[in-house]
Amino acid sequence: MFKLLIRGLLHLLYRxxxxxSLPSASKTLVxxxxxxxxxxxxxxxxxxxxxxxxxxxxxxxxxxxxYILKHVDHIVIDTTNPFSLKSTIEVIESGRPVIIFxxxxxxxxxxxxxxYDGPAFIAAKTSCTVAPIIIDGALRAxxxxxxxxxxxxxxxxxxxxxxxxxxxxxxxxxxxxKIRRRKAGEEMRRLLQRSWFAARxxxxxxxxxxxxxxxHGRGRAMVEDVTGVTQSYAxxxxxxxALGRLVSxxxxxxxxxxxxxxNAAATLSLTLGMFGVRRIPAMLNFTAGVDGLQSAIKxxxxxxxxxxxxxxxxxxxxxxxxxxQGVTVVCLEDLRPRFTLGxxxxxxxxxxxxxxxxxLRSGPEDIAVVLFTSGSEGKPKGVVLSHGAILANVDQSLTxxxxxxxxxxxxxxxxxHSFGLTAGFMLPILNGIRLFLYPSPLHYSIVPELFYxxxxxxxxxxxxxxxxxxxxxxxxDFRKARLLLAGAEKLSAEVRDLYINKxxxxxxxxxxxxECSPVISLNTAMSCKGGTVGELLPAMEYKxxxxxxxxxxxxxxxxxxxxxxxxxxxxxxxxLEKPSSVFGEGxxxxxxxxxxxxxxxLELLGRVKRFAKVAGEMxxxxxxxxxxxxxxxxxxxxxxxxxxxxxxxxxxxxTQDGKLKRDQLQQAARELGAPELxxxxxxxxxxxxxxxGTGKKDYPQxxxxxxxxxxxxxx
Numbered sequence: 001m002f003k004l005l006i007r008g009l010l011h012l013l014y015r016x017x018x019x020x021s022l023p024s025a026s027k028t029l030v031x032x033x034x035x036x037x038x039x040x041x042x043x044x045x046x047x048x049x050x051x052x053x054x055x056x057x058x059x060x061x062x063x064x065x066x067y068i069l070k071h072v073d074h075i076v077i078d079t080t081n082p083f084s085l086k087s088t089i090e091v092i093e094s095g096r097p098v099i100i101f102x103x104x105x106x107x108x109x110x111x112x113x114x115x116y117d118g119p120a121f122i123a124a125k126t127s128c129t130v131a132p133i134i135i136d137g138a139l140r141a142x143x144x145x146x147x148x149x150x151x152x153x154x155x156x157x158x159x160x161x162x163x164x165x166x167x168x169x170x171x172x173x174x175x176x177x178k179i180r181r182r183k184a185g186e187e188m189r190r191l192l193q194r195s196w197f198a199a200r201x202x203x204x205x206x207x208x209x210x211x212x213x214x215x216h217g218r219g220r221a222m223v224e225d226v227t228g229v230t231q232s233y234a235x236x237x238x239x240x241x242a243l244g245r246l247v248s249x250x251x252x253x254x255x256x257x258x259x260x261x262x263n264a265a266a267t268l269s270l271t272l273g274m275f276g277v278r279r280i281p282a283m284l285n286f287t288a289g290v291d292g293l294q295s296a297i298k299x300x301x302x303x304x305x306x307x308x309x310x311x312x313x314x315x316x317x318x319x320x321x322x323x324x325q326g327v328t329v330v331c332l333e334d335l336r337p338r339f340t341l342g343x344x345x346x347x348x349x350x351x352x353x354x355x356x357x358x359x360l361r362s363g364p365e366d367i368a369v370v371l372f373t374s375g376s377e378g379k380p381k382g383v384v385l386s387h388g389a390i391l392a393n394v395d396q397s398l399t400x401x402x403x404x405x406x407x408x409x410x411x412x413x414x415x416x417h418s419f420g421l422t423a424g425f426m427l428p429i430l431n432g433i434r435l436f437l438y439p440s441p442l443h444y445s446i447v448p449e450l451f452y453x454x455x456x457x458x459x460x461x462x463x464x465x466x467x468x469x470x471x472x473x474x475x476x477d478f479r480k481a482r483l484l485l486a487g488a489e490k491l492s493a494e495v496r497d498l499y500i501n502k503x504x505x506x507x508x509x510x511x512x513x514x515e516c517s518p519v520i521s522l523n524t525a526m527s528c529k530g531g532t533v534g535e536l537l538p539a540m541e542y543k544x545x546x547x548x549x550x551x552x553x554x555x556x557x558x559x560x561x562x563x564x565x566x567x568x569x570x571x572x573x574x575x576l577e578k579p580s581s582v583f584g585e586g587x588x589x590x591x592x593x594x595x596x597x598x599x600x601x602l603e604l605l606g607r608v609k610r611f612a613k614v615a616g617e618m619x620x621x622x623x624x625x626x627x628x629x630x631x632x633x634x635x636x637x638x639x640x641x642x643x644x645x646x647x648x649x650x651x652x653x654x655t656q657d658g659k660l661k662r663d664q665l666q667q668a669a670r671e672l673g674a675p676e677l678x679x680x681x682x683x684x685x686x687x688x689x690x691x692x693g694t695g696k697k698d699y700p701q702x703x704x705x706x707x708x709x710x711x712x713x714x715x
Contacts, residue, residue, distance in 0.1 A: 002071065007045035013156045014038075014141070018046055020163030027092050027128035028166065030099040031119060033192060034106050035139035036146070042135065042161060044072060047099060052091050054100040054119075077118075092126045102188055106146045109402035110139060112192055114526070117185030120169055124184045129166035132195040136160045140215075149406045152216045152432065162199040167191055186527070186600070193399040194538040200395045204362040204387040206275040208430045210355055213237060216405065216432035223429070224454070225264045225437040234352075236269055236429070241351045241358065244273030245343055246335045251304055253360070256280045256370060256574075258297065258305035258327065262315070262439040263415050266332070268425050270306065271415075275368065275387075276359035282370040282382070283416040286315065287693025290323045292380055296372050297327050299382040299570045305329045364388030367565065371418055371514050382568030383418075383514045384576060393517035393562040394427045396537035400524045401483065403458060405432040410456040412438040412447050412465075417694050418518035419487060423460055433458075441465045441695065448473035451481070460485040460510075462695035467495045470502060478503040485522070487512050487533075489696055490604070490622060494633065496530070509533050511604065515579070515588050517562040521602045532601040537562075543583050544594065549618035553595030553605050557587045564588070612641045612649045614677045623678050624651055630668035632657040636689045638702045639680065642710075653680035654706050656689060684709055 010016040022030065030051070032043060040053075053074040075087055092098050102120065103113040123130045139145045140157040147153065169191070172183035203211075218234035231239075247270075251257050257274065259281045261267040274281045282300045284293055296302070305324070309331040312318045321329050351358035362368070368387040372380040403409075411424030428435040436454045438447060441461055448469045451459055461469070463486045478484070484499065487510040499507040506525075511533035512518035523534035536542060539561055544554030563586070566576040581589040593605040606620040613619075621639040628637035635656040644650035653665070660683055669679050684706045690698040 003045055003049075006041065010042060010045060010159075014137075014159040015156075016042065017158070017160040018163075019160065022047065022097065022163060023129060023131050023166040025129035025131075025166055026095055027126055028097045028131055029092060029119065029123050029126075029128050030097055030131045030133060031102050031188065031192065032099070032133040033112060033135055033196065034101040034103045035135050035137075036106060036141050036144040038138050038141055038144045038159075039101070039106075039135050042138065042159065043099065043133065046161060046163075048097060051097045051099055052088070054088055054098060056101065056104045086122075089122055089126055092122070092128050102185075102192070107139060108146050108148065110147060110151070110404045111398060111402045112189065112196065112526075115185055115189040115192065117181040120184035120186075120188035121181040123169045123188070124171040124180070127168065127170075130169055130188065130191060131166040132164045132191055134162045134164070134192075134195050134199040136162070136199055147404075150220075151405055152220075160199070162195075164195045164198065183599075189526075190535075190538070190600075197392075197395055197399050197538045202364045202388060203391070204275065204364060204366065205368055205391055205426060205430070206272065206359060206362060206387075207356075208391055209240075209272055209275075212430050212432055213355075220432060221434065222432075223265045223268060223435045223437065226439060227265070229265075231265050236265070236272065237355060238347070238352060239266070239269035240273035240276060241347055241355065242273070242339060242343075243270045243332075244275075244277040244279075244359065245347070245351075246332075246339060247274055247279055247306065248277040249338060250330060250335075251279055253278050254280065254367075255304075256282050256300045256302055258282050258284050258300075258302040259415075260284045260286055260305050260307040260311075260317075260321070260329075261415065262308075262311050263411065263413070263420060263424065263437050264439060265437060266308070267415055268429065268437070270332070271369075271425065272429070275362065276355075278360045278362055278366075280367050280370060283372070283421060285372060285380070285414075285416040285693055286317055286320070287414075288372075288380065290320060292372075293320070293324060295380055295570045296382065297324065299372075299380075299568045299573055300370050301574045302327055307331055309333050362387055364391070365565075369421065370568065371416065371421065373514055379570060384565040384568060385517055386565050389517045389562045389564060390422055390426055391430070392539075392560075393422055393519055393537075394430060396539065396562060397423075397427065397519050397522065398431065399538050400522050400526065400535070402525070403427070403431070403433055403483070405434070407457045407482065408434040408436065408455060409458045410436045410438065410447070410451050410454065411460070412441040412443075413461060414439075414441070414693060417488075418514040419460055419512065422517055422519070444468035445472045448477040452477040452479070455480055457482040458484075460487065462486065462488045463491045463495050463509075464489065464691070464695040466491075466507060467498070470495065470498045473503070475502055478505050481505045483508065483525075485510050487519075488694060492626075492629065494629075511602065513588075513590055515564045515590075516558060516560075517564070519562075520558065520590075529597075529599065529601045532597065532603045534602065535600055536596075536602060542596070543587070544596075545582055545589075547593060547608065547618075549611075549613070550593060550605070553593055553603070555608060556590045556592050556594040556602075557581045557583050558590060559583075559587045612651050614644075614647050614649055614651065617675075617677055619651065619675070619678050621651070623672075623674055624653060624680060627665055627668045627672060627674055627678060628653050628655060628660070628680075630672060631664040632660050636697075638689050638697050638699065640699065640703045640706055642682075642707075644681075650682065651678070651680045652682045652684055652706055652710075654684045654686050654689060654702055656686060658685045660685075682710075 137159040174180040413420035624639035
C-alpha cells in the first residue's frame, strides 16, 4: 500500500510516464542513469518487490533513502572497490533481479557521469542480461537535483522512465583482470549512451526549439553577435516569427530558398523562422565563387535568395551576387516595409502567445535544410538533411559531450558549413547553451580574444584555424576552455602539443561529414585516445570495405539516424539520390580509409582519392604532406599526383617554401619512417596554397595551378 501511495503521488506531482517493462530473463542486472535523489524512489515503485538494491555509500547520507531502504533488501557497496561488488554475484546467479546506479553519484553535468567498471565486470562474469533504464526530467526537480548555476529547475517537472530490452556484455579479452574490467565498463557506458539517445523524443527542429523555450524560459539571455546586442529566447522567437511571416509572402510552402547570410543572430532567427513556415533553407557558400553558387542554385532549383545589403556591402559581395543568373536576390532590409499593421497585430496578439498554433508543423523525416559539400575534390553536391537527422546528431553528440546551460559556445564557423549549422546554431539553441556568433573564422587574432572576453568555454574549428588561433592567442585567452574541438581535416601532433604547452588545454579531435549532419565520432574528456578521431556516436553502424593495396582497415561505410536523405546534383536537379553503397541502400560511403582499434576508437588512414599508386604500391598523400611539414614546419604544403608513364603516378609537392629541396624531404622521410616511394619527385613553389572558405585545401585549384606552372616550365 505504501508503494502504491508513493507511485500515485509521483504520478500526480511529476506526471510520471513509465514506458516499457523489465525484460524477462533468468538472470538480470538492472542499470539506470542517475539524474536526481528522486531516482531510487521512482524506480522502487516500478521494479518487482524481490529486486535487490546495490546501494552506494553516498546514498545513505540522504534521509529519504535511508527511510526507503528500510522497506527493501539492499547491499551497501563502494563502487571504487570492485571486490565489494562480489557479494552480488550469488544473488544474480540465483535469478533474483539486482539494480545498481553504475555512475555511483547523481549527475552534475546533465549527461552521463563516469561509469564504474565493477557492475559491468559482474555482468560479464555472470553472463546475465543487462537491462538499462533511462530516467529523463528528474534532473530538473527542485530540491532533488544537483545541477548548479542557472540550470532550469522546476517544482514539479514531467519525468519519464523508459525500460529497454536487455543486452549481454560478454567478458572482454585482456591480459589482466584490470584491463577486462575497464573494457567491460566501457561497454556498459556505451550501452547507457545508446539507451539515452534512443529515449530522446523524435520531433522537428522547430518543435525542439519551442520545447527549449518552455524549458529554459523566454527571458534567458541566449545569443550575442558582433552587433553587441544580446538576444533572449523571447527576442529570437519574436524575430523568427516575423521573418517567417515575411518569407512566406514571397515564397511557397516547401520551396527551397537560398540563404546567403553571415554567422549572426539574424541568420539564426531567419533559419528558425523558415522552419516555422515550412520553407527549406539552402545555405549558400559565399566563398565558392560564381560557378560554385550557380551550381548550387541549379542543383536545388533555387528561385529566391535571401541576403542582407549590409552583409553584401561589408563582405564586398555585391559584384558576385549581381553575376548570378536565374534567381531573384532579396535583401531582408527591403522586406521590412511589407510587414503590415495586420502582421504586427498577428505577431503581438497571437503568434508570440501561441507559437505552436501560429506556425506550420514539420515531421522528423521532412527536409530541414540543404547544405553543399566543400568541393575540395570536385563539384559541390547538395546534401539534403532532414529535421530528424540534424536533431539526432545533436542528441548523439550530447551523449558524449557534457555541454550544459552553464557553458558558452563561441562559433566562428560559417553557417554554410555543417559544423557551423549543427554545432553553432542548433545544438546551443535547442539546449539552452549560451552562444556568441562571429562572422569569420579567418580573423586569427580576434577570435581567441573574443573567447577570453566573452568567457566562452567551448569552441570548434578546423585544425588549420586552431593552429592560427594558437599562434596569435595570449596564454590566458583559453583560461575557461572546457572543450576545444578540431574537425574537418587531420589534426597534427604539432597543433595538439601547442595547445597543451601554451594553454594547458587538450585539443580534442573529431570527425564528421556533411552527409552525416555532420558529427561521426568524437574524442571527449570521458573517452579520449590520441591519434584517433574518437568513438563513433551511439546508434551508428559501420562496415569496412577491403581496398586492394591497403593491408590494415578499409573504406568506411556508415548507416544511422543522422544520415542524409540524399544528394541533389547539378546534373540531375532536385532529384534525390538516396545514399547507397556496396553494402546496400541506406549505407553511405565516406570515401575515407579507416580502422577501428581494439578499444573502439576510429583511426583515419586517409581519403581513398588521396592515395597515389606509384610503381604498383599505394602511397598516402597525407603522409607525403607530413614529410613536407617535417622538412618545413612553418609553411603550408599540398601533395597532388600527375600521370607518369613509367611509374603509374608521380607525386608532386606544392609548397610555399621556395627553399625546400628534395634532400630535406628525404631526411624527413627517414625520420618519419616513411617509404622511399612517398618522397615527391617534383617540387612546385606557390606564393599561396589555395584554401576553401572552410579552411580546407582546395585541391582542384591547387592541381590546376600546378599543371599550369609545370606546363609553362616545359614550354
